[in-house]
Amino acid sequence: MSRIVVEDVSITKISDLKRGYFRLNIAPFSKAAKVKPGQFVHVQIPGCGVYFRRAFSIYNFNAADGSIEILFKVVGRGTACLAKCRRGDRLGIVGPLGNTFRFPLKKETPVLIAGGVGFPPMYLLAVHMIEKGFEGERIVFLYGGNTKDDLVDISRIRKLGVELILTTMDGSYGQKGLITEPLKRIIDDRCGKVRLYACGPEGMLQAVDTLACDNDVPGQMSLEAPMPCGVGICLGCVRPLREGGYTRVCRDGPVYNFGEVLL
Secondary structure, three states: OOOOEEEEEEEEEEEEEEOOEEEEEEEOOOOHHHOOOOOEEEEEOOOOOOOOOEEEEEEEEEOOOOEEEEEEEOOOHHHHHHHOOOOOOEEEEEEEEOOOOOOOOOOOEEEEEEEHHHHHHHHHHHHHHHHOOOOHHHOEEEEEEOOHHHOOOHHHHHHOOOEEEEEEOOOOOOEEOOOHHHHHHHHHHOOOOEEEEEEOOHHHHHHHHHHHHHOOOOEEEEOOOOOOOOOOOOOOOEEEEOOOOEEEHHHHOOEEEOOOEOO
């Protein structure tokens, strides 16, 4: 884990992606160059009376100008207030927090599975893999949502040259159905020689976790949980472990092996 810092940063750009989704660039963050896929920042949202910070996965970073990027959807008072911020507004952030993913072996095909707002850590993982020498066409990227409105920034992932498979529950974009349906075919077609990575709604993670365990496929998932403190003190993000005991998602995670956490 990188050394954690507490800093005030400025919003350098806020992009309205429509349908309640926003992309936010903030800088300068002194640890931008140290960010790893799966890590997150804890953000103090100004001007709306929200006491606790909000956790956001890091979507991307730029070591040259010290900027980081987050992607969020308006789902409550805190994110609604954040969406009203403008360029130049100041935010207090703590980070980078959390652990990161392990890379696949050379013989394995990396399969990244993103659902809804679980897209950011999967995107950054794909970017990081390519920067470390993986060819884009070797990476399979599954991205699903309830409708086409839940799929954002598709053009960004296309630019990476990955094998992109899109699904929606209502069939309004890409393949119709659950994202686990093409995942099952990939596992079968490639004789299990894959390594899975996932982030998204808990129902999706439960299904991917079951598929991975039943087929003895290695991999990791990034969990989402309420994180009032972000450093493991408040115990608001505690989850049970399959072999007994508990884990603090903000401190011990958010990245876990499949089969490790009881979902």
